[in-house]
Amino acid sequence: MEIIKTKYFSFMVMIAASSVLYSCKKEYKDPNGAIAADVLASSKGLTGVSVGLQRVYTVSRPGLLFNSITANGFVTNEVLLRNSGNIPELQLSTGGSAVDGTNSILLNLWTNANKIVYDADNVIVNSALLADKNYAAGLIAYSSIFKAMAIGNMSQYWEKVPSSIGANVSFVTRVEGFNKAIGVIDNALAVIAANPMSATFLAQIPAGIDITNTLYALKARYALFAGNFTLALTAANLVDLTKKSSFNFDAITLNPIFEISTSTNNVFQPTDANLGLTGVNIPDAADKRVGFYTTTATTAPTVRINGFGAAVSTPFPIYLPGEITLIKAEAYARQATPNLSSALTELNKVVTKTAAADPFGVGAALPALTGTYTQQQLLDLIYKNRCIELYMSGLKLEDMRRFNQPLTDRKRNFFPYPFQERDNNPNTPADPPF
Numbered sequence: 001m002e003i004i005k006t007k008y009f010s011f012m013v014m015i016a017a018s019s020v021l022y023s024c025k026k027e028y029k030d031p032n033g034a035i036a037a038d039v040l041a042s043s044k045g046l047t048g049v050s051v052g053l054q055r056v057y058t059v060s061r062p063g064l065l066f067n068s069i070t071a072n073g074f075v076t077n078e079v080l081l082r083n084s085g086n087i088p089e090l091q092l093s094t095g096g097s098a099v100d101g102t103n104s105i106l107l108n109l110w111t112n113a114n115k116i117v118y119d120a121d122n123v124i125v126n127s128a129l130l131a132d133k134n135y136a137a138g139l140i141a142y143s144s145i146f147k148a149m150a151i152g153n154m155s156q157y158w159e160k161v162p163s164s165i166g167a168n169v170s171f172v173t174r175v176e177g178f179n180k181a182i183g184v185i186d187n188a189l190a191v192i193a194a195n196p197m198s199a200t201f202l203a204q205i206p207a208g209i210d211i212t213n214t215l216y217a218l219k220a221r222y223a224l225f226a227g228n229f230t231l232a233l234t235a236a237n238l239v240d241l242t243k244k245s246s247f248n249f250d251a252i253t254l255n256p257i258f259e260i261s262t263s264t265n266n267v268f269q270p271t272d273a274n275l276g277l278t279g280v281n282i283p284d285a286a287d288k289r290v291g292f293y294t295t296t297a298t299t300a301p302t303v304r305i306n307g308f309g310a311a312v313s314t315p316f317p318i319y320l321p322g323e324i325t326l327i328k329a330e331a332y333a334r335q336a337t338p339n340l341s342s343a344l345t346e347l348n349k350v351v352t353k354t355a356a357a358d359p360f361g362v363g364a365a366l367p368a369l370t371g372t373y374t375q376q377q378l379l380d381l382i383y384k385n386r387c388i389e390l391y392m393s394g395l396k397l398e399d400m401r402r403f404n405q406p407l408t409d410r411k412r413n414f415f416p417y418p419f420q421e422r423d424n425n426p427n428t429p430a431d432p433p434f
Contacts, residue, residue, distance in 0.1 A: 040122055040123075040126040041126065041129075043130055043132065043135055043136075043139070046123050046126055046127055046130075046139050047139065047201070047204050047205070049119055049122060049123050050120075050123045050139055050142055050143045050205070051204075051205055051206065052119065053116055053119055053120055053123075053142075053143060053146040053147075054146065054205075054206055054209075054247070055253075056112055056115060056116055056119075056146075057112075057116060057146055057149065057150075057247075058247050058249075058253075058256065058316075059253075059256070060254070060256050060259060060260065061108070061256065061260055062108050062112060063108075063112065063256060064108075064109060064112050064113060064116070064149070064150065064153055065247065065256055065316065065394075066256040066257065066260060067105045067106075067108045067109045067112075068109060068153055068156075068157075068394035069257065069392050069393070069394045070089065070092070070105055070267075070268065071092055071105050071106060071109065071157065071394075071415070072157075072394045072395070072396055072397050073268060073392060073394075073396075074089060074092035074093045074095075074268070074411065075092055075095055075099075075397060075410055075411040075412040076276070076396040076397050076400060076409075076410050076411075077271055077276035077409070077410070077411075078270070078271060078275060078276045078391065078392055078396060079268035079269065079270060079271060079276070079392070080093075080268060080269055080270065080271045080272075080276075080301075081093040081267075081268055082261075082265055082266055082267055082268055082269055082301065083266050083267065086266075086267055088103050088104045088105045088106075089105070089267060089268065091103050092105065092411070092412075093411075094411070095410075095411020095412050096411060096412070096434065099411075099412055099415065099416060100416055100419075101416050101417060101418050101419035101420075101421075101422060101431070102419060103415075103416075103418070106157075106415050106416070106418055107418040107420060109153060109154075109157065110154065110158075110417075110418050110421060111418075111420070112150075113150040113151070113153050113154050114150070114162065114165060116146050116147060116149075116150040117147055117150050117151065117165055118165045119143075120143040120144065120146055120147035120150070121147070121165065123139055123140070123143040124139075124140050124143055124144065124147070124187075127139040127140050127143075128140070132198065133194075133195040134195050134196060134197060134198035134201070135198045135200060135201045136191075136195070137191045137192045137194070137195040137196065137197050137198070137201075138192075138197035138198055138201030138202060138205075138211070139201065140187075140188055140191045140192075141188040141189075141191060141192050141197060141211050141212075141215065142201075142205055142209070142211055144184050144185060144187065144188035144215070145188075145209065145211065145214055145215065145218065145318075147181075147184050148181040148182075148184045148185050148215075148218050148222070149181075149218065149318075151177050151178075151180055151181040151184070152177070152178065152181045152218070152221070152222050152225075153394075154174075154177060155174040155175075155177030155178050155181070155222075155225070156174075156225070156394075156395075156397065156398045157397070157414065157415045158174065158414060158415055158417065159173070159174055159414045159429065159432055160172060160173055160174060160177075160429045161174060161176075161177040167425075168425055168426060168427055169425065169427065170427050171427060171428070171429055175226050175227070178222040178223075178225050178226040179222075179226055181218070181222045182219055182222050182223060182226070182231075185215050185218055185219045185222075186219070188215055189212075189215055189216075189219075192211075192212065197211065206247075206248060207248055208244075208245070208246045208247060208248035208315060209245050209246070209247075209318065210240075210243050210244065210245040213239050213240050213243050213245055214245045214318050214319065216235050216236075216238040216239045217235075217236075217239050217245070217318070217319040217323070217324055218318075218319070219231075219235040220232050220233075220235035220236035220239065220324060220327050221319065221323070221327065221395075223235055224327050224330060224331065225398055225402070229330075229331040229334045229335055230331070230335070232327055232330075232331045233327075233328055233331035233332065233335075236324045236325075236327045236328045236331065237328070239319075239321075239324045241321040241324060241325065241359075242321075242359065243359065244315075244317070244359045244360065245317065245318045245319065246315035246316055246317045246318060246360075247315060247316045247318065248313075248315045249312065249313045249314065249315065249316070250312075250313050251312060251313065254312050254313075255308075255309060255311065255312055255313065255314050255315075255316060257305065257308065257309030257316070257392070258305075258309050258310065258311055258312050258314060259312070261305060261309065262304070262305045262309045262310065262311075263312075265301060265304070269301040269303060269304050269305060270293070270294050270301075270303045270304065270305060271303075272303055273290060273294060273296075273303050274290075275290065275293065275294070275387065275388060275391050277384075277387055277388070278409075280380070280384070281383070281384045281387060283388050284364075284366055286365075286366060287364050287365075287366060287388060288354075288355060288363055288364060288365045289362060289363065289364050289388050289389060289391070290388070291306075292306065292307050292355065292361065292362055292363075293305075293306055293307040293391045293392065294306050294307075295310075305392075307362075307391070307392065308360075308392070309392070317360055320358075320360060320362060320389065320390060320393070321358060321359060321360070322350050322353065322358065322362055322389040322390070323386075323389065323390055323393075323395075325346050325349050325350050326346070326347070326350055326382055326385060326386050326389065326390075328342075328346040329343045329344075329346035329347040329350075329378075329382050330343070330379070330382050332346065333375055333378045333379055333382065334379070338375050340373065340374075340375060340378055343378050343382070344369065344373060344378060347369065347378065347381060347382055347385065348368045348369055350364065350385055350389055351364055351366050351367075351368060351369055351385065352364070352365070352366060352367070352368050353365070362389060364385075364388070364389075369381065379403060380403075382403075383399060383403040383405070386399050387399070397410065397412075401413065407434065412434060413432060413434050414432040414434075415432075416431035416432070417429065417431060
């Protein structure tokens with residue numbers, strides 16, 4: 001993410017300082033209500049709050065980006081613990097009952113997701129009151145991206161998620177959570193269809209995010225996760241696969257994967273040169289994606305992070321074009337009447353794609369798959385390629401459940417609720433057994 005513009009920095013600091021990250025029971029109210037009201041009544045103040053959403057999502061260890069990749073990586077064997085003194089990471093690396101409500105990585109995921117939803121709601125509601133509807137459309141669409149991802153993250157990792165933000169809120173199923181995220185996206189798409197985003201607004205936010213394509217990509221992702229394959233295919237077909245959408249970083253706002261793990265070797269590194277995959281899912285020897293995501297060293301650890309955690313300023317994609325193509329392949333394969341021919345065609349686009357043909361440089365460059373495949377064989381191949389194409393994206397645990405992978409291949413199926421949530425909200429559901 002590029003450096004936050006100075007003229008909005010004071011607003012970000014004020015909002016961040018006034019919003020204590022507790023549970024969804026908390027309402028994140030600013031004790032200085034008059035100032036908060038002024039901020040939310042102006043386009044400049046609302047822009048500062050909306051830019052703050054990106055910072056909360058991406059900043060270092062507290063952010064959703066790092067914690068999602070970490071939690072997902074350990075329980076799905078994508079990454080290997082480098083220092084057992086990191087207790088939260090040790091719990092996730094051990095898995096099972098070792099992961100409990102004290103885990104600070106899960107607490108950060110939970111509280112920051114709820115904070116993003118709260119702050120995004122403030123932006124979305126108050127932006128609608130602005131006279132400049134084109135500027136307001138940008139604010140609503142940009143903030144909706146982070147609200148949808150916050151809800152989507154919780155729905156990927158917990159069996160049930162908060163129905164709203166407030167005291168003693170009720171919970172809904174994770175599928176309802178995904179559908180709620182889709183509703184947020186649909187509202188944003190309707191707003192920008194009615195009032196195109198102004199160039200003035202787009203110049204005020206960090207560079208890197210293609211808002212419209214990101215909304216369609218996230219809609220496709222969450223529709224797939226919710227089991228709505230027709231909607232997933234429709235949304236995926238609206239994504240321009242030649243465009244990039246990413247969180248950008250620099251020497252001041254550091255890529256969190258590089259800052260915490262790559263540069264220190266102190267937290268995690270790839271499990272092995274096979275990306276932690278085993279059996280039939282081991283990448284082909286010629287698969288060039290392995291060399292994209294990992295690098296080798298002569299000293300331990302001999303397999304190290306590359307790819308989107310390679311350097312301090314490496315951008316991190318919000319979605320990959322390959323993800324969208326694989327969504328199409330899976331949607332075709334899982335339709336009520338499976339279209340296996342189209343599924344294979346889409347899968348082969350990922351299998352044969354070269355790095356030069358991909359906006360982010362991710363390419364397997366393998367020969368096309370030929371022959372006749374059953375539905376299950378195609379789904380198995382789609383799963384394998386999702387594991388490789390989307391390595392360290394935070395999506396693998398969701399994939400393992402959806403593709404019915406053995407429980408023994410992962411260390412948790414769903415996460416327990418943070419104690420801080422349970423202590424403050426009597427409606428908190430029971431923890432899953434595994």
